[in-house]
Amino acid sequence: MNIISLYLVDILLVISLLSLAWASLTTADARRSVILFMAFGLVLALVWARLLAPDVALAEAAIGAGLSGALLLAAIGEQPGSSINVNTDHSEDVQDSNRSVVVTWTITGLCAALAIILAWTLLQTFDNVNNKATAQAVSENLTDSGVSNPVTAVLLNFRAYDTLLELAVLLSAVLGIFSLGGIRSPYQLAGPVFDGLARWLVPVLMLTAGYLLWVGAHAPGGAFQAGATLAAAAVVLRLAGHHNIGLPQGKSLHIIMTIGVGLFLLVGLSMLALGRSFLDYPPALAGTLILVIETAAMISIAATLVLAFLGGRPQMQKHKPC
């Protein structure tokens, strides 16, 4: 009985996931499509939780559903007249729609090809790699990793290289954002209700971020989830109309942006200096080093996400902000 009801939940999840994806893609109204996409992200987080991957579920809920949704909505707000169908000039309209059909089908074809290749690779991996052996190797060496959460052990110790490169990708994304110019114009000051909510929500979000960072050592959590939560606090402040959202300007901002990759590299290189291999921490120090790296990574990740939401480089202010 229990297994059957779980299957029912799974089937319902898959059906709602697919229909939300379809609805989000086929809706003509951009705003509606983004909101459906956020709902899709939340259901996807539930699917990850059902697949016993709470770390991924947390990251999907925070980044996939929450922050991407905020980013997309902000981008729509920027586009004039995007939520209303502009159908005044019909001669250009036909050509435009022809072109957009071609573009749509090209993108659909490429995505389908990518999905097939990925599915094929996944199947190959399932066939060839002994998954049990990998999992066993992780759990056997877990005591040396400095943390008791196997996901954090893989991300920050056994495969720290991957995470370092991920942070480098984020850093180059910030460079791309900076090239877009100044930040978006601020929102108008919120009314009493939203202001009250923001006053209450922002400290709670910051506390949650600290908790997620700390708990990552032995339970689902970690730098990415914590950074996304911290960035969410900044997004709430920004939506409430606050101009200053805690990001410094000038040199301090550059330090915050690069501290994740920088400290990671520094730790990795000092291991070389100590005669070990790159990013090979001594087991006694591993826990502390991972916490230090994750704290720095959280700050950089949060700064990157906030800068993406701001949509540009914060201008230097001549007078000091109070």
Place this chain on the structure above:
Amino acid sequence: MIDLFSSIFMLSGIIFFLAGSIGLLRLPDLYSRLHALTKADNLGLGLLLVGLALHMQQPLFALKLLLIWLAVLAAGSASAHLIAQHARRQEADQ
């Protein structure tokens, strides 16, 4: 005994959710739809969480459920207010 109480709480929670969802689909205008959605779902979630809390082994877990409910209450009522306010302003503009 606990099972019985928890089932009663959860079932009544589900009924509130159902009522809220029917209201969202059937009611004529934005304001009454918002009303149906936020009021019924807030109470429904509360009842559902009480039903779940009765099953928790540790009081701490029940406290976490309470926190979740409070967060949803605050977010739900604030966003309902914001949507209603936005709609009213748009009406005033037209």
